[in-house]
Amino acid sequence: MNSQPQPQENLKKVEHWLQQLPDQQPQLVVLPEAFSCFGAGDKAQWQQSQNAEQTHQALTELARKYRVYLCAGTVPTPNGDKFYATSWLFGPDGKELGNYQKIHLFDVDVADNTKQYRESAWATPGQNVVVVDTEFGRVGLAVCYDVRFPELFRLLRQQGAEIIVLPSAFTQVTGAAHWQTLVTARAIEQQVYVVAAGQVGTHANGRQTYGHSMVIDPWGRNLAELADGEGLASAFAEPEQLAEIRNNIPVADHNVWSIKRKYDSN
Numbered sequence: 513m514n515s516q517p518q519p520q521e522n523l524k525k526v527e528h529w530l531q532q533l534p535d536q537q538p539q540l541v542v543l544p545e546a547f548s549c550f551g552a553g554d555k556a557q558w559q560q561s562q563n564a565e566q567t568h569q570a571l572t573e574l575a576r577k578y579r580v581y582l583c584a585g586t587v588p589t590p591n592g593d594k595f596y597a598t599s600w601l602f603g604p605d606g607k608e609l610g611n612y613q614k615i616h617l618f619d620v621d622v623a624d625n626t627k628q629y630r631e632s633a634w635a636t637p638g639q640n641v642v643v644v645d646t647e648f649g650r651v652g653l654a655v656c657y658d659v660r661f662p663e664l665f666r667l668l669r670q671q672g673a674e675i676i677v678l679p680s681a682f683t684q685v686t687g688a689a690h691w692q693t694l695v696t697a698r699a700i701e702q703q704v705y706v707v708a709a710g711q712v713g714t715h716a717n718g719r720q721t722y723g724h725s726m727v728i729d730p731w732g733r734n735l736a737e738l739a740d741g742e743g744l745a746s747a748f749a750e751p752e753q754l755a756e757i758r759n760n761i762p763v764a765d766h767n768v769w770s771i772k773r774k775y776d777s778n
């Protein structure tokens with residue numbers, strides 16, 4: 513998505529894309545980071561956090577209407593004079609199955625027209641690792657900058673994740689340099705599907721995001737990718753293939769930290 517400041521407009525756009533989905537059940541849909549309000553400034557984001565319940569309700573209805581698992585990441589949710597960057601995962605009946613507050617905040621200097629990103633100035637980091645059961649198996653939640661921290665992905669795998677969703681808004685500059693490599697590395701390391709949905713293009717505040725939404729399988733294959741602009745990228749999850757890869761290359765058992773834990777408990 514190329515989200516703009518107005519939540520109403522962005523939600524309309526979400527519904528537009530939901531109408532184009534292939535006719536498959538069950539289905540998991542992942543939206544990009546800040547899909548409901550982007551490029552409006554920190555104050556607008558904070559104001560949005562005060563309306564989080566309304567946004568939650570609108571997404572509940574969309575998940576139910578289109579009968580999809582819907583990862584709506586991220587929406588600002590209230591936390592005093594700051595907010596959390598929260599991802600919600602809804603089931604096809606509209607019920608919220610889990611929520612995740614972005615842990616790693618993007619306090620980074622980038623050689624682009626924004627230059628300084630200081631996400632922690634207005635957002636509070638989450639502290640919980642979140643994995644949710646679905647008809648596909650277990651879905652782990654991560655967001656954008658989290659992809660640079662393999663430790664989180666390992667914790668998600670330890671908690672049984674088979675698919676990891678990654679709503680994102682990577683910068684054009686860091687995306688061109690690192691996006692596909694990072695997403696693919698996390699998929700191969702943890703032997704999971706990574707469904708990475710990105711913001712794309714130029715936004716109201718002049719920020720430029722990289723896009724290239726993609727689905728990477730547990731072997732590191734790129735199953736689907738959007739080259740340019742907005743749209744849908746879809747792929748099938750194949751649980752037998754995931755099991756075979758984990759069986760053939762049992763990295764979770766070989767991992768030095770797992771071995772250490774075994775020794776420790778002796």
Ligand SMILES: O=C(O)CNC(=O)[C@H](CS)NC(=O)CCC(=O)C(=O)O
Pocket residue numbers: 545546549550551617618629630631656657660681682683686687
């Ligand atoms: O600001 C908003 O409205 C929504 N949130 C974002 O765009 C976030 C925080 S600024 N972006 C990232 O985490 C980019 C990470 C990235 O680009 C990298 O790791 O290289």
